[in-house]
Amino acid sequence: MTTDSNLDDMLRSLDPLTEELDQSNELRRGEVWAAVVAEPAPVPVRTRVCRHRLIGASSLVTVAAAVALVIGLLPGTAPLSAAAAALQHAALADASSATLPSLASGQYYYQQSTVSMVCQFASPLMGQNAKNLTYVSDGTMQSWTSGSGAGQVTITPSTAGANGSHFATVQDEERWVALGKPFNPCAVMNSSNALNNNPANDNPQNAEGTAGGYAVSLLLYSGFGFNMGWSTQTTQLAAGTSVNNLPDNVSQIASMLANGEINFDGSVSPSPQVCPSGSGQGTVGCSTFEQLQVIEHLLQLPDASAKFGSVLYQVLAQMPGATLVGSVTDPSGRVGKGVVIPIDQNEKLEVILDSATGALLSCTALVADSTGAPLAMPSASGYSPVAQVTFGPISVVQGVGTTSSSSAP
Amino acid sequence: MKTNRRRSENASTPCQGQFETFYNDHFRAISRYVARRIPASSFDGVVAATFVVAWRKFATAPNPSLAWLYRIASFEVARERELLGRQPQTADLNDLDLIDTTPLEDVLDVSKAFSQLTESDAELLRLVYWENLSRNEIADVLGLSVNAVNVRYHRALDRVSGAVNRLASTARADQPTNRNPKEKP
Numbered sequence: 001m002t003t004d005s006n007l008d009d010m011l012r013s014l015d016p017l018t019e020e021l022d023q024s025n026e027l028r029r030g031e032v033w034a035a036v037v038a039e040p041a042p043v044p045v046r047t048r049v050c051r052h053r054l055i056g057a058s059s060l061v062t063v064a065a066a067v068a069l070v071i072g073l074l075p076g077t078a079p080l081s082a083a084a085a086a087l088q089h090a091a092l093a094d095a096s097s098a099t100l101p102s103l104a105s106g107q108y109y110y111q112q113s114t115v116s117m118v119c120q121f122a123s124p125l126m127g128q129n130a131k132n133l134t135y136v137s138d139g140t141m142q143s144w145t146s147g148s149g150a151g152q153v154t155i156t157p158s159t160a161g162a163n164g165s166h167f168a169t170v171q172d173e174e175r176w177v178a179l180g181k182p183f184n185p186c187a188v189m190n191s192s193n194a195l196n197n198n199p200a201n202d203n204p205q206n207a208e209g210t211a212g213g214y215a216v217s218l219l220l221y222s223g224f225g226f227n228m229g230w231s232t233q234t235t236q237l238a239a240g241t242s243v244n245n246l247p248d249n250v251s252q253i254a255s256m257l258a259n260g261e262i263n264f265d266g267s268v269s270p271s272p273q274v275c276p277s278g279s280g281q282g283t284v285g286c287s288t289f290e291q292l293q294v295i296e297h298l299l300q301l302p303d304a305s306a307k308f309g310s311v312l313y314q315v316l317a318q319m320p321g322a323t324l325v326g327s328v329t330d331p332s333g334r335v336g337k338g339v340v341i342p343i344d345q346n347e348k349l350e351v352i353l354d355s356a357t358g359a360l361l362s363c364t365a366l367v368a369d370s371t372g373a374p375l376a377m378p379s380a381s382g383y384s385p386v387a388q389v390t391f392g393p394i395s396v397v398q399g400v401g402t403t404s405s406s407s408a409p
Numbered sequence: 410m411k412t413n414r415r416r417s418e419n420a421s422t423p424c425q426g427q428f429e430t431f432y433n434d435h436f437r438a439i440s441r442y443v444a445r446r447i448p449a450s451s452f453d454g455v456v457a458a459t460f461v462v463a464w465r466k467f468a469t470a471p472n473p474s475l476a477w478l479y480r481i482a483s484f485e486v487a488r489e490r491e492l493l494g495r496q497p498q499t500a501d502l503n504d505l506d507l508i509d510t511t512p513l514e515d516v517l518d519v520s521k522a523f524s525q526l527t528e529s530d531a532e533l534l535r536l537v538y539w540e541n542l543s544r545n546e547i548a549d550v551l552g553l554s555v556n557a558v559n560v561r562y563h564r565a566l567d568r569v570s571g572a573v574n575r576l577a578s579t580a581r582a583d584q585p586t587n588r589n590p591k592e593k594p
Contacts, residue, residue, distance in 0.1 A: 014539075025440045025441075028452070029436050
């Protein structure tokens, strides 16, 4: 008969790792590291720049100032490129967007938008060199903004297969089915989409797997200032006031942005800093991309909408290589003008603007197919979308959480 | 993963320097984990694949830790085993670190009993006795509650113990009862 302590000792003695093998493996440390870093570098997790239209009451009284600001930005008599002209038009329209109805006490501006993120995963059931499966996760973004700027932003991930969430291609879905529908970590994006007992995530070959299943790899691309979460995410908005301390002069603001002196919340640092995004890793100042990140955050501050809305378009228009791609259709089927702005050699930002009003319809982050990033699918242009926001119309509602439009006051 | 339109923390970019420190801190533990589970010929590939996956997730992982790495390594080991088309290695006699006070037969019985466990039971015992992880750490690695780990651990031990006793009983039953077998004519 075996005693408990004997059993413990004997189980330990089954350890097949010998001291010699352990020491020999330790000598492999350098070579294994070389193999790790020989792999393509991971895709940076970045915050995409996109004009999120949170319109505050302060916009209503600063239309003239905003228009004047835009006009002041026009680069003298130099001819505008088609893309710059489209963006200038959008900047003007941005000011006119403040013609939204004013809000009565307790009312909020409400906007519902669609967020799309590309995600890739591999299952243990797949061969070692098998191509990842690609899934597109959709979610809904709702924002409520009061006249004071207070409010709420809620992002609700879609359940598996719902509201547009889908495998990127028919071939991806067919491979997933043929594998026995292994655990899909990209589809586990809602509290109702439980890991266990969900047919979409059920893996009969891995009944005892962790949390109802597992994947061997998962690549997500976050963008536009947020990641798709595992469940509904709510952020409270407080009225921002610090942006009022920023200058109106665009060149001054541009200089401060380049020097890393403007923080995400609109507060000002006294001297050139490491960019608030931190991705510069110690380098003082912000790259153009990082400046766009800061502006994107500032635009979430209702007080900053009129002040900075046109600045963003100006920054885009001044970026070298901005091109007008002409008439394009956004994910909601709306036709607009597309402008593509190179971010760096592997990344582009496409904005689609309403042809008539210049209002922003959608933003799409595009990444080169060759980067190893999770891509919806390789495209003929060599770039594929990784993240997208499609903006809905703005209406007036009676409170946070309500979505039905009321008549304008 | 978090969603925050006005978050004050920064979007992050994978930093090779930080990850190199992370690698050096945990290489030994992961190399031991992998060496215990796959043939030496696959060692470099599986350890490297573990850290490649970790690097890709490093910037977005909420809490990169050794338990998190073990979890990634477990997926890579599973993939490798599938590729090799073999079951988890059982200890060979030559590999056993025999304990002087333990009869060889008992050790062999435990080895046999261990090989009869389900993979999930065996893996839990490996984490306890070979990796010397705490119940909390094992819960993180396996994605279970600590309570579930405790329950599974005791059940797994009972199964080993039961199997050992059955093997011992069978061995006794197989011993010849006629101490003076009749000589053949």
